[in-house]
Amino acid sequence: MKLCLFILSILLSNLAFCSSNDELKIVTENTPPYIYLNTSGNPDGLLAERVNKILSVLKLKNKIQILPWETAYNNALNYKNTMIFPLAKNKERDKLFKYCGVIINVRTYFYKLKSRNDIIINSLNDAKKFRIGVVKEDIKYKFLAEKGFINFEIAASTDLNILKFIGKREDLIVGSELSLQEQLKKINISYDIVEKVFELKELDGRRYLAFNKNTSDEVVNKFKKATKLVYDYDKEL
Numbered sequence: 001m002k003l004c005l006f007i008l009s010i011l012l013s014n015l016a017f018c019s020s021n022d023e024l025k026i027v028t029e030n031t032p033p034y035i036y037l038n039t040s041g042n043p044d045g046l047l048a049e050r051v052n053k054i055l056s057v058l059k060l061k062n063k064i065q066i067l068p069w070e071t072a073y074n075n076a077l078n079y080k081n082t083m084i085f086p087l088a089k090n091k092e093r094d095k096l097f098k099y100c101g102v103i104i105n106v107r108t109y110f111y112k113l114k115s116r117n118d119i120i121i122n123s124l125n126d127a128k129k130f131r132i133g134v135v136k137e138d139i140k141y142k143f144l145a146e147k148g149f150i151n152f153e154i155a156a157s158t159d160l161n162i163l164k165f166i167g168k169r170e171d172l173i174v175g176s177e178l179s180l181q182e183q184l185k186k187i188n189i190s191y192d193i194v195e196k197v198f199e200l201k202e203l204d205g206r207r208y209l210a211f212n213k214n215t216s217d218e219v220v221n222k223f224k225k226a227t228k229l230v231y232d233y234d235k236e237l
Contacts, residue, residue: 086207
């Protein structure tokens, strides 16, 4: 009898998990080569593959939605059972989201157009006199604002930010090498026209899977375990 009750409780637990995730929404932004739409119109890239593996471990078939970052962020902020990736942590966000684990670690730099010989940066403060392209609600924007930066050109998405930078509406852009290479390639522009000028070493490069704060701890904990199976960041340290 006890064995039957135990098996029944396991079945009900799994059923509750599945039903609670029927409405699970997974949102992200187009940031090649980490996340992008392939020729079949499906999310692809390193991080899309990792998230799909996590879903496979959990036997879930939810689809990843690629949205402008501001839209994705606000969805995760406001709607229960919404998961967002890749999301950076800071003190403000710790109160707003439940984190599942690190999905990737990146290094971030200021970039300029190579033709801009007038831009020389030897410290973070040196960059304050230049107009910096950022994406609304992005951690890089928040980090720089906390450091006293005020001269921003704010875009709703990474794609728009890149176009503004190439169009010389921005002096500097902030990003990772691999991502910027792919973003420029997508619009048929050579990476050779840009140049790294300063690394933001103070900015934590870890990026996470995270849930809306009203998502149940049961769901979050199951994703934590699955994330650890797919990508164990601690083993890279």
